[in-house]
Amino acid sequence: MTATTSAYIQQAASQLQQGLLEPAEKLLNQLNMSTPGHPDVLHLLAMAAKQRGDHTRAEYYFRESLKAAPHQAAVYANLANMLSDIDRADDAVLSYKKAVEIEPAFATGWHNLALILSDVGDHDGALAAARKFEALAGQTAQTAELFASVHQHAGEMKAAKKALEGALKREPNNARLWNVLGALLRRSAEFTDAAEAYEKARSLGLRDPDMFQNLAEAYYENADITKAVTVLDDAVKAVPDSGALHYVRAKFCWEAMPGEDHLAALKQAIPKQASNISLWGAYFDLLSHEGRFEDILKGLSEAYRFNIHAPRLSLAEAVALSRTEKVEEATAVFEELLRADPDSAPPKLNYAAHLMKAGDPEKAEKLCADILANDPGNQKAWTFRGTAWQLMGDERAHWLFDFERMVNPIDVAAPDGYESRAAFFNAAQQELDALHRMQSHPLDQTLRGGTQTNGFLFRLKNPVVQELYAQIKKAVKEVISGFPDDPAHPFWGRRGEGFDFSGAWSVRLKSQGYHTNHFHPEGWLSSALYIALPEEVKAGSGTAGHIQFGVPTMEMGIELAPGRIVKPEVGRLVLFPSYMWHGTIPFSSNEPRMTVAFDVVPKP
Template sequence: MTNGQSPFSIPVTPSVSAPQRQRIQALIQQALTFQTRGQLHEAEQILLQVLAVDASEPDALQLMGLIAKRNGKLDQAEQLLRRSLVINSRQPHVNYNLGNLLKDTGRPAEALPFYEKAILYKADYAEAYTNRADCLTTLAGTDAANARSLLETALPLYRRALQLQPDFVGARVGLAEAYLQLNEPQQAEEVLRAGLTRLPNDFYLNNSLGTALRRQQRFEEAAPHLKRAAERAPDRWQIWLNLGNTFLALGQMDDAIVCFKKVVVLDPANYAAQSALNQTLWETGQHTQLLNSYEWAKERKPNDPELLKMAAEAYILFGRHEEAEANIAAVAALEPDAPALPRLRTTLLLAQQRVEEALEAARQGLVAAPDDQLLLHRVAESALRLNRPAEALEAAHRLDAVARDSQFAAAFQATAYRLLGQPDPRGLYDYDRFIQSIDLAPPAGYTDLAAFHADLMAALDAQHVATHEPIEQTLRNGTQTRENLFTRVGVAPAIQALRDSILAATQRYIAALPDDPDHPFLRRKGQSLVWAGSWSARLRDQGYHTNHIHPEGWISGCYYVDMPDVVKDAEGKQGWITFGAFAQGTGATLPWERAVQPRPGLLVLFPSYMWHGTIPFHSAQTRTTVAFDIGGRT
């Protein structure tokens, strides 16, 4: 290339005679035939003949670009498509194909103007409308500030594509996905059901409708559509993952395991499936199969760093520390500067009770990533366990600065002040002010609490289907329900009645709180309330909850449904909920400062950042509660 020459400049070709032009057109048609048959080498050889005669033939250039793309030569493909457009910018199909290449290589913003040109020169180009809208929805997923505007721009593009082609499944699914991102699942459902009236067995539409119904927690309705999708497209791991999670929500644990195993076979490094599979195996007591899926996957993808990272994380969770260490070492050999390495090392060292080393590893990680929330969390936690509250307090303040409303930041600050022997200047753990115990009256339609709790227990019994506690949760010797108990469509009337009673009591609790824009708990007063989570926990003999906080909440609470008789013992306090205790493995500990005696019908509300747990109890009777987190949104 001579100095000053554009990289996309076209060699000067002598004028092509009419016979040559006819010959070129015939060769291009022949190349198209080979390309359609998948005989790319033959097509390429013919196109090279064309370009030898006319190096600026735009159709030959764009076809060569498509062949290069099929062969994985993406840079060459892009250059050829751009050269074709330099010669003739008014080619809708070439603009469309270049847009596709940019979209497929993760450059949706760059793809947009080429789809616009494709539409400009071909007003009925349904695929271009759809792909332009797809790029906008992709950008919405990475640009929270402009997400709504981007999605609302995408909606009419999808609708236009469907006007042109009512059976265009990609446009219909894209439109539904945009509605889901806008948190309008009913609109998504309407769009998809309209498509299924025309194409009832389409796997794509059935999977998308199942997803929309799952978003509304209408699991019973979602399952048949997802089953139909899986039957039609058994090689699509996304469908099996959706179906597996739906089975989990329905309590069909063995069916869920089958689905997750299918995902792993199709996509061995699928984080969601690997995690769900092994946690479900744990909860159903199938412990001999635990973590086998990671070893199977590593045999097939031995040098996949993402797989090794997720395997290390799982081995830490399940307490198999030597194997976790081996996986971390394998990651380090492949990606010595991987950002995940300090997080994995610190988490493993804490699990091994090597707290001093964990603190140093977290500090080293913060050198490269000073705002890493998990590493700041690990520094604060490690410093507290080493009884270095001043260092913990500094890390907690840094965490609060980078993660506003972090419940861990508040918990670590309050704990650091206690270890320092100093009063907390903001009174974060003001138990008298913030913990409230309320006896809820039986809901309307029930003559007494016993009748209400009989219906409530029957509804909860149907959802306690596991045999073992979740490995990642705080309860020991018990079970916990899945999904968000209070937001599930079609939930039992007794659960709905409890939800409404709790919400009303919480609203009264909030109204009585003082206004304080500088307090981590009080400053959220006035935000709209959302159920960040709700579940039922059932403890058996020697069951308890380890001391913990609720990082997803603002206000947390527990409603007591059925209690063992031993909770009446005010001296032993078996099964009582406690507040303020700090005990995270070895190292410094702090005793609980407030204990509340549970009884059926009692609701206890408290800030989500307060350390709380339960005292173990010994009884053949079980202890059943409904717990929840309420979040606030501005």
């Protein structure tokens, strides 16, 4: 390699580090023509393609670089990083293993191998890799975090806590370690200790937005809503440019303090940072959840005065135009978004919803098919594609939305020690009632006229909640065991060797309360378990308070009849595909309607 070639390679590497993608790629392509097969050039071309989001091309260049020079630990590691990012964990494991095989003293390689092995469930392998990292890096804070992560993934919370506490004895003023300990304690439902750990991190100068949010939620879980609000007020002062923190504060105030202006702090912050896109984005997202689309358009006019232009704002404009019946204007903005970034899924999905509302399900279906070609597991694309099929009269709609076979009601048994199922679910209601601390429904969720618990319900150490969790797991396992073997199907085909819960919460609806028709984009199997029902729902002859399937959200303006309606009964669990439209029909009663809901994801 000539000195000139080496200098050009260094120049291209520097450009990539600075985010100067186009000049870097131009220079690298020239180098690839003048010095074909050069491993460093191919490696940098791979990194450029990865930075652009073209993972197929990136993998090609990584592997070409390794063909040219097989003993490159760094290239194997970077390939593994990318494979991990695109959920190819097994391939990532192989690549990390190759990296540390080539370079046994590659500490970062052992560190990342430990994490990915932990992710795929190889606990022994993860611990062995973590010990290799410790041998190379010593007993550092990073080592303690690694062991804590590996133990936590295996459910060994005491061992994870011990690793962090040992490190804090050595480094008592390490704010990051206190923050990690707070997260571990919060996950273990030790909320008082979690708040103390987060406060220690804050006192040591940590100003991480996630820390503020988690501290506020720890206080909330301790039923100290006043402290939670104070923390979030402090947060937006400490990190005033964080749209995410402003969003969390506004959402929390909406639920905790009805009647207050939950947007006040955000509206005060925006004029001081008028070019801050994250603040504008948070503001428009919050307005969208309230259905205030005219206000979004007014806000966008103000933002554009500051010469702010970003895909996030253009998408907000397109959706607001669609929701305010400005069909042609919305279509024009959506088309411009797709021309600017043809591979981006969010504009395509929102455009698909707009097209179905405008009477063009064929084009909507094609957009969804394009997304699924690159991302077969995109739940929202399956929901919208199925809806388009229904509007087109395509028989594939029944293949995707088989309401009779896919909606599975099952009665949950009471555990030993209760005289009846009624006694068990009455006890569950009493325990869950105490967890409903807010005054209003979550701003960004689908329920109306009620409240929802915070965080992962099944992490709580409440004995009745844990009994309920155990009985739910048995019922879910029974239902899944009866699923057909159909590997090509986007629902049936996802069944794995087991399952995990990716979220769990309780909802308490009051009179005229309901869930808007919706789906769950992150789950596989979703649910409604009825804990308590008003007499009007239990004894009524109509469908008030029932759960319905197959009706799209009202905002789409699509007239489709329910594919199935299920009457709730106390102790009955209804399981269904997460991508299936579902919602609650309003009811009238002085008694609440309480459910526990959760999402299930398959284990590989």
